[in-house]
Amino acid sequence: MKNFALFLKHNRTKIYYAVVTFLLLLLFSWSIIAGITELQLYRQLTPIMSQWLLILLFIVGSTTILIWQYVRWRQAESLNHFIHDMKRIARENSDSMIEWHASYAPKTQALIDASNQIAKNTRQIREEERESERSKDEMITNISHDLRTPLTAIIGYLGLVEMNADTLSSAEKAKYIHTAYDRSNQMKVLVEDLFAFSQTQAHDAVLNISTLSLGDLFAQLIASYEIEAQEKHIELTQITNPEIIMLEADSDKLARVLMNLITNAMKYGKRETFIKLTAQVKKTDVEIRVINDGVKIPNKDIVDIFGRFYRVESSRNSKTGGTGLGLAIVKGIIEQHQGSVSASSDDELTSFIVTIPLKQH
16 A cells, blocks of 8 residues: 555646546547547448547547647656755755756746756855865965964064173174064065955955046156166166056056056066066057066966966075065056956066056046
8 A cells, every 4th residue: 555655646747647648539539530430420421530530630639639638648758746845955955966957848948957957056166165164274374474474573683682681792783673673674564465455356356547648647656666676787668559658547557557567577677677567559449568578477377367466486485575465466456457467478578457448438
């Protein structure tokens, strides 16, 4: 009895459609027999014609009923299968996909496609959340490392002055205090870069858009770096095509982008002799390049250099004075302007390419 109940439970759809199909065939058979008999009473059909008409109608009608009921059964089975899978997915709170296809049920297939798209989006969101958590953990680790190093030095040197105030000479005190001061400035730069980076990641960040002349901005930046460039024997030049390019942007943030790129070139572009700022209008965008002839950036680093805390050096030391956030800030600001940034490097030239719309929407 139990096995029979289980059989009914698992096959109720088949049984239902089998019974309905049988009843429909009986009803149809009775209908055509009654109809043909009625025609014979009025002598509109001969016995042979009645027989052939009965056979023809029975074959066509029965085939139509069987096909129609089969399609309806497959549609019902597909829908039941879909409901079962959806209940399982909801119960497991999973983002699994439904792999089978409802060939006879286009509406059920549309539901499957929608469900799979939701599962795909959910999977992507979960992966992004996991990646975000990993990034946060990595960021905290990097911040702790970069803050601990100068902080340890500051405490160490000031501790020497504190504990040996009576025995240290004035020159030694001045040396230790100066070193602590330098490390304090290093921490200040890191904190400022962290603040700037956090602003580029904020979804509700507001740009102070104004119309500016790109050539004038280039000239101001070159003037501000002129002394440092002369000390390092680097030639700073600018080229704009056309000569006057008017651009809608946040002037302070765009200046920060170019300053970071110039500083990056001066700091890491070993043996370079020039840094060139170029701008060229391309349809509705402007392409800005910061070009230098320094040492080639390895191909394996080109893709990653815009990541936060990424340094091309093999170790994470900060002897060059960088925080590893400069290019990440560049990327964040340019993306806020609906633009993109990339880099290319070979044995002759290294270029940082910024593309942003001439007008902000």
